[in-house]
Amino acid sequence: MYTRVIEDGVLPLIDVGFVAAVKRGDIEIVPEVDNVADDEVLVGGARRLTPDAIVAATGYGSGLEPLVGHLGVLGERGTPTTTGAHGSIATPGLYFVGFVTSIGGTLRRIRQEASTIAADIAKLGRES
Numbered sequence: 048m049y050t051r052v053i054e055d056g057v058l059p060l061i062d063v064g065f066v067a068a069v070k071r072g073d074i075e076i077v078p079e080v081d082n083v084a085d086d087e088v089l090v091g092g093a094r095r096l097t098p099d100a101i102v103a104a105t106g107y108g109s110g111l112e113p114l115v116g117h118l119g120v121l122g123e124r125g126t127p128t129t130t131g132a133h134g135s136i137a138t139p140g141l142y143f144v145g146f147v148t149s150i151g152g153t154l155r156r157i158r159q160e161a162s163t164i165a166a167d168i169a170k171l172g173r174e175s
Contacts, residue, residue, distance in 0.1 A: 049150060056124065056148040109146065131160035142167075 051057045068074045078091035080101070088096045109125045118138050122128045127143035142164045149156035 052148055052150050056126075058148055058150065111143075115141070131163050 048059055051059075065074070069076060075098075077094070077096065080088055080090055080103070081092060082089040083101070086097050088098055088101065090096060109121075109127075111121055111127070112125055115121065115138075116125075118141070120127055120129070120138055120141065120143075126146045130143045130147050144160045144164065145153065145157045147156055147160070
């Protein structure tokens, strides 16, 4: 499991009732949504539903490509090649926080990275 976290950036999920709700029929997984109009949803090209809620499980990307993709600081997954106080040599003063998958907790890791960056910036300020 730890290898998947390090190599693939994938954290294990802990099911707290989702699978059981699907099995009971409380949650229905449907094909792609074609259209949403008022309280009706068209799915799979023909089926019309009036759901209580829609959860769009679309995944996500970093969204950094348009901002810094031209700087050569992103890896093949679109995430920074360096994070925390380990800024890029090519782009001094550019830091990234929150892009490391951490088995110890993402918010904990963000706090650590932010503290390290703040100390690095303070050190640079004293040197100038």
